[in-house]
Amino acid sequence: MKKKEKMIFRCQSCGHQTLQWMGKCPGCSDWDTLVAEKIENSPAAGAKFSRPRSAPVPMDAITFDEEPRMSTQIAEFDRVLGGGIVAGTLILIGGDPGIGKSTLMLQVLSRIAEQGKKALYVSGEESIRQLKMRGMRLSSGASTMLVAAETDLDTIxxxxxxxxPHVMVVDSIQTVYNPEMASTPGSVNQIREASIRLMNMAKQSGIPLFLVGHVTKVGAIAGPRIMEHMVDTVLYFEGDRSHVFRILRAVKNRFGSTNEIGVFEMKEKGLQEVPNPSAVFLEERSVNAPGSVVTASMEGTRPILIEIQGLASSSGFGNPRRTVLGLDPNRVALIAAVMEKRLGINLSGLDIFMNVTGGVKVVEPAVDLGVAVALASSFLDIPVPEGTTVIGEIGLTGEIRAAGHVEARIKEAAKMGFARCIVPANSLKQLPAMKDIIIEGTTSLKHVMETLFP
Incomplete structure (x- = not known):
């Protein structure tokens, strides 16, 4: 009599497994993500494996020749990686469909191939003809760049x-599968198997390997979380398809900082670097417009000037609306409450709209003062004095707290032509004398409002 096969149901979003099918996953609460899988046969109890043994060695006994990082000749990309590509590193890059992940990887490999190095691009989603068409559109495709359309893990x-090759890309990891496994391509088991074997290959051969991954509807890379733990670097390619700007952000990097970002602009012939994001984000700013203010945000070691827009208007509904784009909605609500309590500005019955131009997302508290000034400017219908920028964190008592890297922020503002900068008073002690910009210290939100809107 044939033995009945044992089945489990595994969530394709988080990897949670159950013995029976459910419409809603108990692990991540996603609907219709549980898929039936056969339980793989495990080795018999007591079976011994013939595998090489390893012994611990003292740290001082380990010797190696540090290899220079491989430059991609794309400064924004190298900055996010920490200065270039490390040999044998495994890098996972994720992003929304159509955001430009494949375009970015094709351009990176093309730049590397133009340096005389061998680059291999393996696509599981496009044919080699489609890759050629994309390369022609991007004006890329050096003769030493190799392309292949393959999904079989052993073949890759x-x-x-x-x-x-000197560097390799697999696009995407969700299409790679092992034919010896019963599960379908893109399942948790297949992604885990492909990630582990590709990681071992990269570490043993020293080939830097990029894995392109899709993201779920909540913005996380699809597949088991163990995949993000295994790789050396996790990059997210962010941006709104309705905007031309794209931001490459590192959320994990064993060989560099996780605070750096790279800014790109999507054009007809692919992605183009943006060496001076401040100038681009402020290019279309309206001068002397109520509700608009410029502040400086730090992205890693790079200061970027951004425009924060606020609009406070009468509400036509029973519950006033709070629409926030590019900022933390909870932080905006907190600042509005502080303004109402400490300044007497009644915002509770008004609709509040906040926006960071250019599609940028800012989460640091140093832009709090910019949010408050933009709302006050819109409420009073008085523009912020021309050439003024503000920096500072707001406390619940209305005090202005010190922010980090104030000197770098002020220098960026002076470089962009701003003549006046309002900063926390505690930050003045650490600042050197500057000739090109007037620096004013403040201790309270009330003092800032009296200074800007007398």
Missing amino acids: ISMAESEK
Whole structure:
């Protein structure tokens, strides 16, 4: 009599498994994500494996020759990686569909190939003809760049071992599968198996490997979380498809900082670097417009000037609306409450709309003062004095707290032509004398409002 196969149901979003099908996953609360999978046969109890043994060694006994990082000749990309690509590193890059992940990877490999290095691009979603068409549109495709359309895991690994490229891209990890496994491509088991074997290949051969991954509807990379733990670097390619700007952000980096970002602009012939984001974000700013103010945000070690727009208008509904784009909605609500309590500005019955121009997302508290000034300017219908920028965190008592990297922020403002900067008073002690900009210290939100809107 044939033995009945044992089945489990595994969530394709978070990897949670149950013995019976459910419409809603108990682990991540997603609907219709549980898929039936066969339980793989495990080795018999007591079975011994023949595997190489390793022994611990003292740290001082380890010797190696530090190899220079491989430059991609794309400064924004190298900055996010920490200065270039490390040999044998495994990098996972995720982003929304159509945001430009494949375009970015094709341009990166093309730049590397133009340096005389061998680059291999493996696509599981496009044919080699489609890759050629994309390369022609991007004006890329050096003669040493190799392309392949393949999804079989064993074939991809064999291809890497035989070609021995200097760098390699697999686009995407959700399309790669092991035919010996019963589960379908894109399932949790297949993604886990492909990630582990590709990681071992990269570490043993020293080939830097980029894995392109899709994201779920909540913005996380699809597949098991263990995939993000295994890789050395996790990059997210962010942006709104209705805007031309794209931001490459590192959320994990074993060989560099996780605070750096790279800014790109999507054009007809692909992605183009934005070396001076402040000038681009302020390019279309309306001068002397109520509800608009410029503040400086830090992205890693780079200061970026951004325009914060606020609009406070009478509400036509019973419950006033709070629409916030590019900022933390809870932080905006907190600042509005402080303004109402400490300044007497009644915002509770008004609709509040906040926006950071250019599609940028800012979460640091140093832009609090910019949010408050933009709301007050709109409420009073008085523009902020021309050439003024503000920096500072707001406390619940209305005090202005010190912010980090104030000197770098002020220098960026002076470089962009601003003549006046209002900063927390505690930050003045650490600032050197500057000739190109007037620096004013403040201790309270009330003092700022009296200074800007007398």
